[in-house]
Amino acid sequence: MSQFPLELQGQQQEGERETKHNRTTYIQEGKSFFLITDTGLTYENLYTNNVWLWLRHEHSTIMKGTVGSYNGSLFLIDIHGNLLMRERSSNKLAWINCTAMRKGRQVIGGPPWDRLPGRTLKVTAEDSLFFVSRNGRLVQFMVALRKFKWKDCQNPPNTRIACIVDQETFRENIVFVVGKNGRLYQYNKVTELWHEHYQSPHLVLSRSPGTAMRPSSTSLTGSLYMTSEDGGLVEYHWNALDGWNWVEHGTPDKSVTLVSPPGPCFEGNQLFLIGSDGEVYLRYLEQSTWKWKNYGFPSVENMSAKDQMLMEAKYVKDEICINEDIVASIVKNTQDIHNFNRKCNAKVASIRPIPFSENSVIFELRDGRLAELKQIDGTQWEWSRIIRTPTSLCAESYWTALAS
Numbered sequence: 001m002s003q004f005p006l007e008l009q010g011q012q013q014e015g016e017r018e019t020k021h022n023r024t025t026y027i028q029e030g031k032s033f034f035l036i037t038d039t040g041l042t043y044e045n046l047y048t049n050n051v052w053l054w055l056r057h058e059h060s061t062i063m064k065g066t067v068g069s070y071n072g073s074l075f076l077i078d079i080h081g082n083l084l085m086r087e088r089s090s091n092k093l094a095w096i097n098c099t100a101m102r103k104g105r106q107v108i109g110g111p112p113w114d115r116l117p118g119r120t121l122k123v124t125a126e127d128s129l130f131f132v133s134r135n136g137r138l139v140q141f142m143v144a145l146r147k148f149k150w151k152d153c154q155n156p157p158n159t160r161i162a163c164i165v166d167q168e169t170f171r172e173n174i175v176f177v178v179g180k181n182g183r184l185y186q187y188n189k190v191t192e193l194w195h196e197h198y199q200s201p202h203l204v205l206s207r208s209p210g211t212a213m214r215p216s217s218t219s220l221t222g223s224l225y226m227t228s229e230d231g232g233l234v235e236y237h238w239n240a241l242d243g244w245n246w247v248e249h250g251t252p253d254k255s256v257t258l259v260s261p262p263g264p265c266f267e268g269n270q271l272f273l274i275g276s277d278g279e280v281y282l283r284y285l286e287q288s289t290w291k292w293k294n295y296g297f298p299s300v301e302n303m304s305a306k307d308q309m310l311m312e313a314k315y316v317k318d319e320i321c322i323n324e325d326i327v328a329s330i331v332k333n334t335q336d337i338h339n340f341n342r343k344c345n346a347k348v349a350s351i352r353p354i355p356f357s358e359n360s361v362i363f364e365l366r367d368g369r370l371a372e373l374k375q376i377d378g379t380q381w382e383w384s385r386i387i388r389t390p391t392s393l394c395a396e397s398y399w400t401a402l403a404s
Helices: 305-313 324-340
Strands: 024-028 032-036 042-048 051-057 063-070 073-078 083-089 092-097 107-109 128-133 138-142 149-152 161-167 174-179 184-188 193-196 211-213 222-227 233-239 243-250 270-274 280-286 289-296 354-357 360-364 370-377 380-387 399-402
Touching: 032 063, 063 128, 073 107, 128 161, 161 222, 289 380
Parallel strands: 051 399
Antiparallel strands: 024 032, 032 042, 042 051, 063 073, 073 083, 083 092, 107 128, 128 138, 138 149, 161 174, 174 184, 184 193, 211 222, 222 233, 233 243, 270 280, 280 289, 354 360, 360 370, 370 380
């Protein structure tokens, strides 16, 4: 099993609202990813011997979601707020309770690190992961060289922290956070100082993670994308000429609000969002003009017959022969299944998707299944397959085993 890239992440909401965590994170590009189910079980979907196999990673407590990774270790939060590390030791996988370490903290969320597959993470002696503690403070967990150490970075002077918007993707050594007052702050891990960014009084940010977008890793120009409290897309843009500027992108339609954190982003100009109607929207830049595109949700109507057949056959073998009569039969059978199975709901859940490869995204559906959206060309994407999960009521069959 290879390195576990980081993917975060839901955060504690204001008041008594339930914390929403992302429950999926990929391990190996296009071949393996983790899923935390509604019931708190931990599964890994692994492609091996031409078959997609579900592996269960057992633990004595219920998991809430994944919040980070570093150098081959995956970090998760359980229902008690404990930070747990899943790592390989010799030929076995082990669980380590990081909260039980000296000065350890219970946490509610971590940063949305969108390290796209194909990019190598640089390991240094200063490497750390940042989390939000249960009492709304920023905490640093130093992981370099396995010299694990907790540090309290406190919080901005006027508010507790609701979520981490970005950790060092947009700016090195800078952690951007949203306070429970809906305003944007940053923490400098070198100077250990807090800074509040200017924000119009009418603009109140949602208490959920954001996405950093830059044209290239060497460019300082770029933006942080967040959602507002009323469900609109908000951009905080920086360039050398004008400095920082807020841009309000609004919503895809008057009847649709955005219900999940923005992201992931692709090619420095494409951003995925989920609408209140359960459909996927792409915000993209074309010839200096921002546009919306609706990709709906995976269904027979917006997946070709060949894709439907490949989707089913992918779990059995690599290569198949397409026959028009068989295709027609599969389409009819699939339609029949959708008609009578009321437990199936292919609309997209309000949980932040993950980048599964350099040209694909995985979304969670409302019925507990997963669906993959693949890039065909430029801003052209299409639904390629639906992934059945062990606990979804809308499931026909899958392979499962216990990870040791």
